[in-house]
Amino acid sequence: MIRLYENPGWGSAIVELQLAFYGIPYELITVGNVHQDPTARAALGKVNPLIQVPTMVLENGEVMTESAAISLLLADLARSDALVPKARSKERAAFFRWLIFLVASIYPSFVYSDAPERFVKGNGGESYQLNVIEHRKSLWKVMDAEAQRRGGPFFLGARMTAIDFFLACMVHWRPREEWFKAETPNLWRSAEAVWVLPQVADAYKRNFG
Ligand SMILES: N[C@@H](CCC(=O)N[C@@H](CS)C(=O)NCC(=O)O)C(=O)O
Incomplete structure (x- = not known):
């Protein structure tokens, strides 16, 4: 297994x-x-x-x-292909683009704030932490604008993908739920679409209560 x-x-x-x-x-x-x-x-x-x-x-x-x-x-x-658009499908290019954006641009920023000693002397202090969070917020806004342009209900538009599963988890991380709900409503909506899936209910509850 x-x-x-x-x-x-x-x-x-x-x-x-x-x-x-x-x-x-x-x-x-x-x-x-x-x-x-x-x-x-x-x-x-x-x-x-x-x-x-x-x-x-x-x-x-x-x-x-x-x-x-x-x-x-x-x-x-x-x-x-329920979560990964097939080769040559119309959503494939955007799926690649935003999946990699998530893991190459946004996800590493959590290590920058969780383990600052790896990158800056003396943990960087408060201003370093604030800068990291502000930068992360700006990246989330870029994704939100894209989700809005695509019209929902999922990040890529009409069809659910693995990107929505990333959002379903990452909206619980800093800057946390209230910020996402208010500032990136299109991402929040995509996350919600995953939480209500009966197949994921138990796993979601185990992770996020
Ligand atoms: N590039 C990795 C990043 C994974 C990652 O940063 N995981 C965090 C927890 S959410 C972690 O284990 N951090 C511990 C560390 O980097 O020391 C991925 O996409 O899976």
């Missing part, structure tokens, strides 16, 4: 919700706070040298990291 190294509410939720959506069986291994707990770091480090979640181990022992790569792989494993 697939093993997912996870922490409730962390990036592993993006993967867990998709596993649940596809009905792929999985086993959860809770990692603990890798920012603070050396035992948790050592244990996850044996599987993933980056010491990050999501980390997923396939039945054949292959280790998968990177939430975007995992999302593409899950569609293959499920033999489904």
Whole structure:
């Protein structure tokens, strides 16, 4: 069975919700706070040298990291295009663009604020944290404008994709729910569309209460 190294509410939720959506069986291994707990770091480090979640181990022992790569792989494993538009479909280009934007531009900004000592001397202080959050907000606004242009109800428009699953989890992270609801209503609406799916209800509750 697939093993997912996870922490409730962390990036592993993006993967867990998709596993649940596809009905792929999985086993959860809770990692603990890798920012603070050396035992948790050592244990996850044996599987993933980056010491990050999501980390997923396939039945054949292959280790998968990177939430975007995992999302593409899950569609293959499920033999489904429900969340990943098929090659040459009209949504494919935009799907690639915004999936990679999410993981290349927005997701790394969480490490900038969660582990500032990796990037700046003395943790950077309050102004560094504020700058990171402000920059992240500006990136979310770019995505919101795109979602608005596409007309909803999902991020890409008429059809749900794995991008909506990222949003369903990431709107719970800083700058948190109230900001997203007020400032990026189109992203909020896309997230809501995932929360109401019966297939993901249990996994969503486990991660976000
Ligand atoms: N590029 C990775 C980023 C994963 C990531 O940043 N995960 C965070 C938790 S949400 C983490 O494990 N951070 C711990 C660290 O970087 O030390 C992905 O897309 O999966």
